[in-house]
Structures are given as structure tokens and as C-alpha cells.
Amino acid sequence: MSGPSWRERLLGGFKKTSDRLVGNLAGLGAGRLDDATLDEIEEALIASDLGPATAARIRARLADEQVERGMEELGIRLVVAEEIEKVLAKVAKPLITDKARPQVMLVIGVNGSGKTTTIAKLAAILKDQGLKVMVAAGDTFRAAAIGQLRTWAERIGVPIVAGAEGGDAAGLAHEALKRAEAEGIDLLIVDTAGRLQNKRELMDELAKIRRVLGRIDPEAPHDVLLVLDATTGQNALNQIAVFKEVAGVTGMVMTKLDGTARGGVLVAAAEQYGLPIHAIGVGEKVDDLRGFDPNEVARIIAGVAAFNRG
Ligand SMILES: Nc1nc2c(ncn2[C@@H]2O[C@H](COP(=O)(O)OP(=O)(O)OP(=O)(O)O)[C@@H](O)[C@H]2O)c(=O)[nH]1
Secondary structure (H helix, E strand, O other): OOOOOHHHHHHHHOHHHHHHHHHHHOOOOOOOOOHHHHHHHHHHHHHOOOOHHHHHHHHHHHHHOOOOOOOOHHHHHHHHHHHHHHHHHOOEOOOOOOOOOOEEEEEEOOOOOOHHHHHHHHHHHHHHOOOOEEEEOOOOOOHHHHHHHHHHHHHHOOOEEOOOOOOOHHHHHHHHHHHHHHOOOOEEEEEOOOOOOOHHHHHHHHHHHHHHHHHHOOOOOOEEEEEEEHHHOHHHHHHHHHHHHHHOOOEEEEEOOOOOOOOHHHHHHHHHHOOOEEEEEOOOOHHHEEOOOHHHHHHHHOOOOOOOOO
16 A cells, blocks of 8 residues: 555645644733633634534533633644534434335535536446446536546446437436346445536526436435535635535535545534535545544644644
């Protein structure tokens, strides 16, 4: 084995986030934690994209603990880590892949969020675990999206169902599920178009795909996975609201947590929506997508990964 470990990648991936949070908190704990200082801490946490609710809770906890003089910066960060962990622990849920045969997973998200790459990563990981995986190029809106998924499918060695650009996505999903059933596939992952600028069209298209799949298997799709690009910050949070409304999201994957200072948005998304977060992406390689340990990620974000608990 060569290359950095997952932990090293995780540390690298959240470095900017962590640096930003630590930078925002720098020097704030040197004096007494009076109201003005607590306000500053709360603002620093919000500036780090953690979301207002988490920031307010951390403020309240610091105030509650009757922290008198000289609360060290490190002490504050340990509290921050604990609170982040609590938020993440509620949503960090592995993807369950034994719901049905074939299990149908609809993958949604705006163009560029990392949808295709995430489908490829998931397909590769689950194939490695011994599942028979098939992908369907349901983003018929763009020829490039179809081509990109095809390239990935060939590289990973999983079957793909794809049609022509501009084809009917629901028809394609139907054909894919029929084939998946006939070929004894365990998991069918269906890509979709993510045209958020036209909410009505997107809603109609996703509803049609669901309807068509449901005709073959009333339980399908078993999962509706939303892929979010962490670098878009607040915009990613808005996307959750829209996709929840149009598609009944069952879980999320957050990508591009590497090289962005916006990793706090993972916490804000968890806090605000409480939807399961199945995996996070910290790079472009297959191995860069995984489920996560809330304690580990919280400590990395808060910049206390090197310190023991307690
Ligand atoms: N750094 C980094 N890049 C990522 C990650 N996930 C995806 N990408 C990159 O983001 C870009 C967009 O990813 P795609 O998978 O093509 O996104 P998409 O949502 O399918 O976009 P369309 O194909 O345009 O619909 C690609 O260059 C990916 O390699 C990640 O976790 N980290």
C-alpha cells in the first residue's frame, strides 16, 4: 500500500476548515469569557460555517460551565469538538445495502456537485464488497454526463444502461430496473439530471422516474441520495431544502471537503436538516469517499485531533 492513509487524507481534507476555525477562535479565550467574548466566539463559529444553532449551543455551554478567568483556547476548542461530534453522531449513518434485490438508488444533485464521481466511487466500493452493481445514465440531458459515467463504468467494471442524449430519463430508468432484475443485480444506481434553475421541470422529471420505477417495484427507489458540494457553502444548504421538497431525499453525501474552507457546512447541514449523511468525499479517487467517524471528524474540524478526550 502506498499513498496517504484515510486519516491523513481526512486531516488534509479538513485542514483549511480547521485552520479557519482555529484562526477565528485565536486569542478569544485569553481573558474572561464575558458576554462580549462569548458573542465573539459565537460569531467566529458562524463565520466557520458551523451554522447558527450549533454556534448558539456552544456559546450557551461555555457560558453555562461558568468558565471564569483564562479559559484556554484549547479548552474552548475541546468544547467545540464535543458539540460538533454530538451533531454529527446523529446523522453519520452507513448506507444500508441489503434493503432489497435489486436495491434501487436514485442519485440527485446539481451539475458539478460530484454526482457522477460519487456514483463511480460507490459502485467501486460496493462491488469490492461483493455486490453486483449496475449503473444507469439517467442524466440524459447532457451527452458529457452519459459519456463520463460510461467511462467510469468501464474502468470499474460494472454494467451500464445508457441511452442517447435527450432521451427519456424515466424510460431509461425503467429499462435499467428491468435489466437489473433479469441479471440478478444487487444494487442499481441511477444518475439523474440536476437542473435546479427549473424546479418544476426537475420535480416533474424526478416524479416520473419514481412513478415508473414504482410500477416495477412499489418500494423503489429505496434510496434517494443527494450529493452536495461543500465548497458552495450556504448554497449547499439551500439545495437540501429544494431537493427535499422535489425528491424526498433519504440521505446525503457531501463531496469536496478537501481543499475547501467550508467544511463546517457539513455540521450546519446535519444540524439544520438531520438527514443521514452516508459518506463524505475528500478527493477525486475512489478511496476518497467513505463513511465517517463523528468523533474523528469533529476533532479534526475543531483542531484538537492530536489531543486525548477528557
Ligand atoms: N477535490 C475533489 N473533487 C471532487 C470530489 N468529488 C468530485 N470531485 C470533482 O468534481 C468535479 C465534478 O464532479 P462530477 O462527478 O463530474 O460532478 P457531477 O455532479 O456529476 O457533474 P456533471 O457531470 O456536470 O453533472 C470533477 O472534476 C470531480 O473529479 C471530491 O471529493 N474532492
